[in-house]
Amino acid sequence: MAARIIDGKAIAADVRAEVAAGVAAFVADGSPPPGLAVVLVGEDPASHVYVANKVRQTESVGMSSQQYILDAATTERELLDLVARLNADNRVHGILVQFPLPSHIDTARVVSAINPGKDVDGFNPLNVGRTATGMKGALTPCTPLGVMRLIHSVHDNVAGLGALVVGASNVVGRPMARLLLQEQCTVSVAHVLTTDLERRCREADILVVATGVPGLIRGQFIKPGATVIDVGITRIKSSSGTERLVGDVAFDEAIEVAGAITPVPGGVGPMTIACLLANTLSAARSSIGESDEDAHGQGTLPAMSGSVTAMQA
Numbered sequence: 001m002a003a004r005i006i007d008g009k010a011i012a013a014d015v016r017a018e019v020a021a022g023v024a025a026f027v028a029d030g031s032p033p034p035g036l037a038v039v040l041v042g043e044d045p046a047s048h049v050y051v052a053n054k055v056r057q058t059e060s061v062g063m064s065s066q067q068y069i070l071d072a073a074t075t076e077r078e079l080l081d082l083v084a085r086l087n088a089d090n091r092v093h094g095i096l097v098q099f100p101l102p103s104h105i106d107t108a109r110v111v112s113a114i115n116p117g118k119d120v121d122g123f124n125p126l127n128v129g130r131t132a133t134g135m136k137g138a139l140t141p142c143t144p145l146g147v148m149r150l151i152h153s154v155h156d157n158v159a160g161l162g163a164l165v166v167g168a169s170n171v172v173g174r175p176m177a178r179l180l181l182q183e184q185c186t187v188s189v190a191h192v193l194t195t196d197l198e199r200r201c202r203e204a205d206i207l208v209v210a211t212g213v214p215g216l217i218r219g220q221f222i223k224p225g226a227t228v229i230d231v232g233i234t235r236i237k238s239s240s241g242t243e244r245l246v247g248d249v250a251f252d253e254a255i256e257v258a259g260a261i262t263p264v265p266g267g268v269g270p271m272t273i274a275c276l277l278a279n280t281l282s283a284a285r286s287s288i289g290e291s292d293e294d295a296h297g298q299g300t301l302p303a304m305s306g307s308v309t310a311m312q313a
């Protein structure tokens with residue numbers, strides 16, 4: 001039987017509706033709307049598209065947005081000065097500096113300079129540590145947060161399941177593994193030097209792939225009935241010149257074996273910005289001493305443990 005297709009577009013729309021309701025309640029309680037500042041340095045065309053989408057969706061849920069498009073020649077000092085101004089601006093609850101940054105700028109230095117309470121990307125070392133240890137108040141990277149929500153559309157409880165994350169980046173693979181471990185999955189991480197990838201994939205009840213290598217995961221890699229989440233998204237040109245987006249999983253093969261699978265596009269992609277909005281609302285609530293749980297008895301992302309307690313074992 002063909003796998004169930006996990007509809008990331010619909011689930012992202014649910015998240016945006018929850019955020020919009022949370023924003024309305026936040027404003028009704030007398031606070032100014034949550035504000036997100038997005039900073040882009042340089043001319044990378046894909047980054048310009050992402051930033052325009054972030055601004056549009058921020059405004060669509062009733063938040064305010066500020067956009068800073070800086071010249072590729074912007075110095076690290078100038079960027080750090082802008083971050084310092086945004087850190088001090090009480091209309092700004094979330095700050096996102098779009099990657100990749102030009103090579104003359106030290107990305108780690110910029111990420112470390114963002115106020116951890118406004119770090120809606122969850123990349124500041126304090127938030128990385130909080131996410132890794134399951135501390136309350138962590139701002140968690142948006143794509144892994146979105147993937148957890150997709151997984152929970154299939155599994156109420158993932159404790160004890162075997163999960164393999166293919167890809168070990170700081171943006172997706174590593175935080176993904178930490179979130180799955182936090183929910184008591186038995187987690188492995190594979191990367192470019194992993195031997196026998198096929199056998200390891202076939203052991204996984206939950207397979208999350210984030211490598212950027214189109215079609216890396218073939219149908220025979222997949223355990224029958226497994227949940228497969230494809231984070232990869234690569235634009236390829238056919239011989240006729242038309243372009244299309246493809247994932248890291250050979251979808252037509254995988255759908256015959258998996259129990260549930262995300263498509264590309266329309267799977268993980270829409271979740272990232274939706275979770276950015278959720279993080280911005282969480283940051284705004286924290287800035288007035290509220291937690292997501294305080295806000296009308298539920299978190300913005302109730303289907304997952306946003307502030308999970310540390311595991312006992």
Ligand code: GUN
Binds near residue numbers: 097098100143171
């Ligand atoms: N570039 C690609 N993905 C991301 C992301 O999640 N955050 C930021 N800041 N830049 C990105």
